[in-house]
Amino acid sequence: MRNGHILIAALLAIATGTSACTGNTGEREDKQPFKQVTLSLRHTQIKETSQARLRVLEDVVAKTEAENEGVSFQLEGIDEIVNRDTKLKQEMAVGNPPDIFEVFGGADLKLYVKAGRMLDLTPLLEELDLTDSFESLSEFTIDGRVYGVPYGGYSEGVFYNKSIFEKLGLSIPHTWDELLDVAETVKSAGYIPFGLAAKDAWAAGMMWNTIMVRYVGIEAFGGLLTGETKWTDPGFIQGFEAYAELIERGYFPKGALGFEYAEQGSQLLGGKAAMVFTGTWDMSHFTSVEAGKLRGQIGFFSFPSIPGGLGDQGSINASYSNGFGFSSNLTEDQIGIVKSFIANFFNEEVQKRAMNEDKLLPSMTFTDLTDTDPIVGEVLTVMGQASSTWPAFDAIVQPVVTSEIGVGLQKLIGGLSTPEKVAQSIQEAQDEANLAQAIESGLGHAAASGGQSGSERQ
Numbered sequence: 001m002r003n004g005h006i007l008i009a010a011l012l013a014i015a016t017g018t019s020a021c022t023g024n025t026g027e028r029e030d031k032q033p034f035k036q037v038t039l040s041l042r043h044t045q046i047k048e049t050s051q052a053r054l055r056v057l058e059d060v061v062a063k064t065e066a067e068n069e070g071v072s073f074q075l076e077g078i079d080e081i082v083n084r085d086t087k088l089k090q091e092m093a094v095g096n097p098p099d100i101f102e103v104f105g106g107a108d109l110k111l112y113v114k115a116g117r118m119l120d121l122t123p124l125l126e127e128l129d130l131t132d133s134f135e136s137l138s139e140f141t142i143d144g145r146v147y148g149v150p151y152g153g154y155s156e157g158v159f160y161n162k163s164i165f166e167k168l169g170l171s172i173p174h175t176w177d178e179l180l181d182v183a184e185t186v187k188s189a190g191y192i193p194f195g196l197a198a199k200d201a202w203a204a205g206m207m208w209n210t211i212m213v214r215y216v217g218i219e220a221f222g223g224l225l226t227g228e229t230k231w232t233d234p235g236f237i238q239g240f241e242a243y244a245e246l247i248e249r250g251y252f253p254k255g256a257l258g259f260e261y262a263e264q265g266s267q268l269l270g271g272k273a274a275m276v277f278t279g280t281w282d283m284s285h286f287t288s289v290e291a292g293k294l295r296g297q298i299g300f301f302s303f304p305s306i307p308g309g310l311g312d313q314g315s316i317n318a319s320y321s322n323g324f325g326f327s328s329n330l331t332e333d334q335i336g337i338v339k340s341f342i343a344n345f346f347n348e349e350v351q352k353r354a355m356n357e358d359k360l361l362p363s364m365t366f367t368d369l370t371d372t373d374p375i376v377g378e379v380l381t382v383m384g385q386a387s388s389t390w391p392a393f394d395a396i397v398q399p400v401v402t403s404e405i406g407v408g409l410q411k412l413i414g415g416l417s418t419p420e421k422v423a424q425s426i427q428e429a430q431d432e433a434n435l436a437q438a439i440e441s442g443l444g445h446a447a448a449s450g451g452q453s454g455s456e457r458q
Helices: 003-015 048-067 080-094 107-114 122-127 162-167 176-188 201-216 218-224 234-248 261-269 280-287 289-294 332-345 348-358 374-385 399-413 419-450
Strands: 037-043 071-077 100-104 149-161 192-195 273-279 298-301 315-326 388-390
Touching: 037 048, 037 332, 048 071, 048 280, 048 332, 048 348, 080 100, 080 107, 080 399, 100 107, 107 399, 122 332, 149 162, 149 201, 149 261, 149 280, 149 348, 149 374, 162 298, 176 192, 176 273, 192 261, 201 218, 201 234, 201 273, 201 315, 201 399, 234 399, 234 419, 261 273, 261 280, 261 289, 273 280, 280 289, 280 374, 298 374, 315 374, 399 419
Parallel strands: 037 071, 037 100, 192 273, 315 388
Antiparallel strands: 100 315, 149 273, 149 298, 149 315
């Protein structure tokens, strides 16, 4: 059994006997200075392209320390993939996560909440009058309670080299066939149609995710958890086949499986690739000095429609799923500092600074959007014109299924499997995950009906 399966099983076992802790509001009755309160804070802003975001975080931490005598933060930077897929899962399984940490909403968060590891932020947000200030808290809300706060939003789509498009007389494609025509013209001119670095499987999953939603609709992903839909259904197979068609036509770079994620953006900025499907978190890379002569020449458009697809053809993958979570192990004093940290981080001044310096889409509702970068304006226009938005697949299906999807896509890219075989393997992982979830739910129900709940025993 894979390590991921073991960790998830451990979390599910914990969840059957422990309910999510709600903590307290963090309000101190004595209002006196804190006495040597320390909070560990883990972030993933370790790359060169993430330094602007790190500076914002460090400034918020410094402000919070300055306002609260005796308080100190211990910052730890770690790779995002390592944090999400390995370290945080291990810590959640044994119950010793950092005090504050970056976390994904959706499927990841649900496991941690069930295991009782997440601080309930609902009362803190109410006290700070922030509950209705966010664009969306849906991916951090479980059973009406909020267990995390998104520090920014994102949207996925096609970033493209305007110079290449102009040189080749290309227009933004609006249908699948038009996209294939554009890609063929680009390839014939000696460019790579779509930059791709698939050593980390999640990068390959981005465009695939949108193609799949075009074919089956986002509701079909939810049906996978209940068995109402299956990965082997005709619509899902069509999605895999469409992605495989791009591979077979040679529209991705040779050797994509060996490229680190940073190489994907470099393919676009280096003039090798005409397009790259990625998220808006790369905007800072595309607008920095690294863009060189292409600075100001990178545009953005929504993925084209696929005629005959069952999904909303005008939709985009856009959500607010990256944020901060807080440990349920915090003391009363630590919760008081968390309240101060949230107040200092989640306000329009800091959010606007993150947007201007890091090109991070704000997670909070703005009253003023003037003086934004042109590419940010293009993204916001596309988002505003979208007929609907939806969260990424890994916020819906279980982590073990996400892992199998990544393996399957890499096999497709490497020519080691077929759409049908990949779909079958993913469905097997889905069946296993659904069964584990059903068993966990049954055990939880049995425990509840047989006596006191975990929270009552505490």
